[in-house]
Amino acid sequence: MPSSNTIQLKGVNKVFGEGENRVVAVDDLTLEIAQGEMVTLLGPSGCGKTTTLRMVAGFETPSSGDIYIGGSAVNQVAPNKRDTAMVFQSYGLFPHMTVFENVAYGLKIRKVPRKEMRNRVLEVLELTGLKGLDRRAPQQLSGGQQQRVALSRAIVVQPKVLLFDEPLSNLDAKLRVEMRGELRKLQQRLSITSLYVTHDQEEAMSISDRLCVMHQGKAQHIGNPTEVYARPANRFVADFIGQANFLEGTVERTNGQRVQLRVLNALLDAPLHRGSLAIGDRVEVLVRPEGVDLTDRGRGDMDGVIQFAQYTGARATYEVKLEGGNRLTVESANPQERGLRSQGEVVGVLLHRKSLHVLPKEG
Amino acid sequence: MTVAARPSRFALGRRFLKDPVLWIAVALIFLLVGLFVGFPVYKLLERSLFVNGQFSLQTYADLFQKSYYLRPFFNSLHVGVVTALIGTLVAFVFAYALNRTNVPFKGLFRSVALLPIISPPFLLALAAIFLFGNQGYFTKLLGIDFQIWGFNGLVLTETLSYFPIAFIILEGVLRGIDPALEEAAFNLGGSRLRVFLTVTLPLAVPGLASALLLVFVESLADFGNPMVIGGRYTVLSSEAYFAIQSFNIPRGIALAIMLLVPPLVAFLLQHYWVSRRSRVTVTGKPSSSNLKQVPRVLRVSLTFIVFFLSGIILLFYGMVIFGSLAQAWPFDNTLTLNNYYQALNRAGEHFKDTLLIAGIATPISGILGMIVAFLVVRKRFAAKNLLEFSTMLTFALPGTVVGIGYILAFNRQPLLLTGTALIIGLAFVFRNMPVGVRAGVASLQQIDKSIEEASTNLGAGTTRTFTCITLPMILPAMFAGMAYSFVKCMTAISAVIFLVSGKWQLVTVEILGQIDNGNYSMAAALSTLVILICLGVLAVMWLFVGRSAMERIVGGN
Numbered sequence: 007m008p009s010s011n012t013i014q015l016k017g018v019n020k021v022f023g024e025g026e027n028r029v030v031a032v033d034d035l036t037l038e039i040a041q042g043e044m045v046t047l048l049g050p051s052g053c054g055k056t057t058t059l060r061m062v063a064g065f066e067t068p069s070s071g072d073i074y075i076g077g078s079a080v081n082q083v084a085p086n087k088r089d090t091a092m093v094f095q096s097y098g099l100f101p102h103m104t105v106f107e108n109v110a111y112g113l114k115i116r117k118v119p120r121k122e123m124r125n126r127v128l129e130v131l132e133l134t135g136l137k138g139l140d141r142r143a144p145q146q147l148s149g150g151q152q153q154r155v156a157l158s159r160a161i162v163v164q165p166k167v168l169l170f171d172e173p174l175s176n177l178d179a180k181l182r183v184e185m186r187g188e189l190r191k192l193q194q195r196l197s198i199t200s201l202y203v204t205h206d207q208e209e210a211m212s213i214s215d216r217l218c219v220m221h222q223g224k225a226q227h228i229g230n231p232t233e234v235y236a237r238p239a240n241r242f243v244a245d246f247i248g249q250a251n252f253l254e255g256t257v258e259r260t261n262g263q264r265v266q267l268r269v270l271n272a273l274l275d276a277p278l279h280r281g282s283l284a285i286g287d288r289v290e291v292l293v294r295p296e297g298v299d300l301t302d303r304g305r306g307d308m309d310g311v312i313q314f315a316q317y318t319g320a321r322a323t324y325e326v327k328l329e330g331g332n333r334l335t336v337e338s339a340n341p342q343e344r345g346l347r348s349q350g351e352v353v354g355v356l357l358h359r360k361s362l363h364v365l366p367k368e369g
Numbered sequence: 370m371t372v373a374a375r376p377s378r379f380a381l382g383r384r385f386l387k388d389p390v391l392w393i394a395v396a397l398i399f400l401l402v403g404l405f406v407g408f409p410v411y412k413l414l415e416r417s418l419f420v421n422g423q424f425s426l427q428t429y430a431d432l433f434q435k436s437y438y439l440r441p442f443f444n445s446l447h448v449g450v451v452t453a454l455i456g457t458l459v460a461f462v463f464a465y466a467l468n469r470t471n472v473p474f475k476g477l478f479r480s481v482a483l484l485p486i487i488s489p490p491f492l493l494a495l496a497a498i499f500l501f502g503n504q505g506y507f508t509k510l511l512g513i514d515f516q517i518w519g520f521n522g523l524v525l526t527e528t529l530s531y532f533p534i535a536f537i538i539l540e541g542v543l544r545g546i547d548p549a550l551e552e553a554a555f556n557l558g559g560s561r562l563r564v565f566l567t568v569t570l571p572l573a574v575p576g577l578a579s580a581l582l583l584v585f586v587e588s589l590a591d592f593g594n595p596m597v598i599g600g601r602y603t604v605l606s607s608e609a610y611f612a613i614q615s616f617n618i619p620r621g622i623a624l625a626i627m628l629l630v631p632p633l634v635a636f637l638l639q640h641y642w643v644s645r646r647s648r649v650t651v652t653g654k655p656s657s658s659n660l661k662q663v664p665r666v667l668r669v670s671l672t673f674i675v676f677f678l679s680g681i682i683l684l685f686y687g688m689v690i691f692g693s694l695a696q697a698w699p700f701d702n703t704l705t706l707n708n709y710y711q712a713l714n715r716a717g718e719h720f721k722d723t724l725l726i727a728g729i730a731t732p733i734s735g736i737l738g739m740i741v742a743f744l745v746v747r748k749r750f751a752a753k754n755l756l757e758f759s760t761m762l763t764f765a766l767p768g769t770v771v772g773i774g775y776i777l778a779f780n781r782q783p784l785l786l787t788g789t790a791l792i793i794g795l796a797f798v799f800r801n802m803p804v805g806v807r808a809g810v811a812s813l814q815q816i817d818k819s820i821e822e823a824s825t826n827l828g829a830g831t832t833r834t835f836t837c838i839t840l841p842m843i844l845p846a847m848f849a850g851m852a853y854s855f856v857k858c859m860t861a862i863s864a865v866i867f868l869v870s871g872k873w874q875l876v877t878v879e880i881l882g883q884i885d886n887g888n889y890s891m892a893a894a895l896s897t898l899v900i901l902i903c904l905g906v907l908a909v910m911w912l913f914v915g916r917s918a919m920e921r922i923v924g925g926n
Binding site for chain 2: 063065082083084085086087089090091092094095096097098099100101102111112115116156159163169171
């Protein structure tokens, strides 16, 4: 596979409607996807992620800005001439064709000789675990199998780029987790440049090289999963990815890399990953539920009361009310060893300094 | 952020180059619809504004003053309104009984209710003469003069002819109302009557309005029944025909204009008012309901009504068959098959011509309908609404108006088509296409558009996607459109009676001629043959669709 199968979006905008009905679906999006990379557009519904994907596929035309596939501009290229292959949310299988015919469709259009076509289709079906099902009608397959047919149909044409439009959203929870692993392995094995769209942050985290978190048409944060999770660019990203607690604080001291904050009555030292802060600035501190330890009263950074406790075996989740009324969700792994806390108990709350993330207060 | 608009000068050209087939198809369809739907109506309006070559509003001044215009106008409206009211009521009783209660023999009643759709428009009038005419069996049996000629006969025959259309609409509406809504109302303690009045009926109101308007339009446009049973009761469609027949072209045009107005008003009402008020939402498959267990009294009375109405329809059809077996009703009632031999001998040419034109027009209107549906549902282009609107408008145009429009529009070079089979075929294609378009649109709206996008994404152009993916999926809709189209070709008369010539004859025109000459038995035999042909072709089509990928599509993902 040539090494130049990249996707580039440069200042892409998409506006629907005019006048009062004008909606900016995608707002000045710039994004580059390297050869073999899997990038996921992640965001709530209506954030512009699907519109972006459809612009890459050619089903929508950017209002302005340019899209490049493999280095050449495709704005004026019809969708059927772009050499992208898409896996649709509802699979889009041809109901009047067998599995074989579905997968062979793209090869037929590319005028691949009969014999080679047959070999390639059967090879792909084997790769996706559909061996022996080639004569079935799509309706005779389970949801997971239909999904695999859609995937087979896309990869068999060896496209420059693969596009995924929430491909797993129609599967049940267990299958979804299983399929995403398979999908990622296959993508890595074939090293196909891929753009993936989902609103499921766990799915996005687990399969992507990089994420592009979108909100109201804008890219909020582009980065690899660990970075987006641990050091989100803003409050929206922090809140959207994983569970987030926010504590308000004031900057007491700063040296550019670390800050000392006053949060409630505690003084906290935290790393500063983004921007610069001055003494006296109001900040929000992101505290992930697993970045908190519960200890005995008076031995933590602050005290709190357990308002609600949920035990699920591998972990326990607590809702802790802090002094001053703030609430904190705390997740404690391995509760058997650490001991379960009970409702009403007064506890000390210890925040892991390393996992704190400081954001300037918005608004 | 500012969105810089691309220079629009080149936008059109670029969009054309991206998908040239689409734009050529759109242009072609616009051209055809413009030429064979818009142009004849335009010609009609243009001619109405000129008297002896001079621009004049005299025609329109006359419309409001001359009784030979006003009388048929109000007669037509009178018959139309009464027929619409009775027809819709009958249709609603039928639809409610068959879909919301447990009356027996539902399949049989439904078939009977749909029977009038596949018969020539004047067949019921013919039956009415056999039954209630001066020599009719009922007239003689009971010794009562029913005054079948004129208003009574028209309302009776048109109600029976057109209530099936209302029935189809209302059945669709009732099926679309989730029984869970009614169950919820029962669950909250409503009585059956209360639930009917507060839930079922309000939800059916837009459907009822549609049905009323449609029956009204059909009744107004009806040509066959007034010709046979109208007597001295003059209505617009037959008067316009007589005017043209006697070469009084201006009067024919004026009457055609009057005939054009009420359906246009009804169409606009339907398009902009009724359809916007439809609250019926299809929420998956309606669950089967236990509400069909209705009280005994209701069940018995509904069964009786439905049974009685079905009996009347069957009686009318039986009468036609019976009449066709008489040597020469009412003078010689000996049973014989002679009329059928005669029919095939003398009218063989008519059957051949009709079948030939129908056989060519039907697939063309079917495929054209699917192409229009595909463009309208799946593609974005300028004036898309106009295209949908104008194809639907065709449906509202009375046949008489179309017929007169066609002879005005296509009687000189370079569009000299009068007297040819082509003009008959064109009239058929463009008059029958809207039903196919509607079926296609409805069908496509049910089909996930990502199926076609997948085809495009894999490299197929518009043509390939349409032929390999779209068309096979909407095949049932195409066959539904074609079935309708074929039946209409076989039974239509109002438009084509203006277009037949010595060279090209149609069966329906021949039947009307036989009735005119008093050869009722012969007319009955010809009509029976037409119905048999329609039933036969419908059966073949049904088999074909049944064997095709229909089931796979129905069970689609």
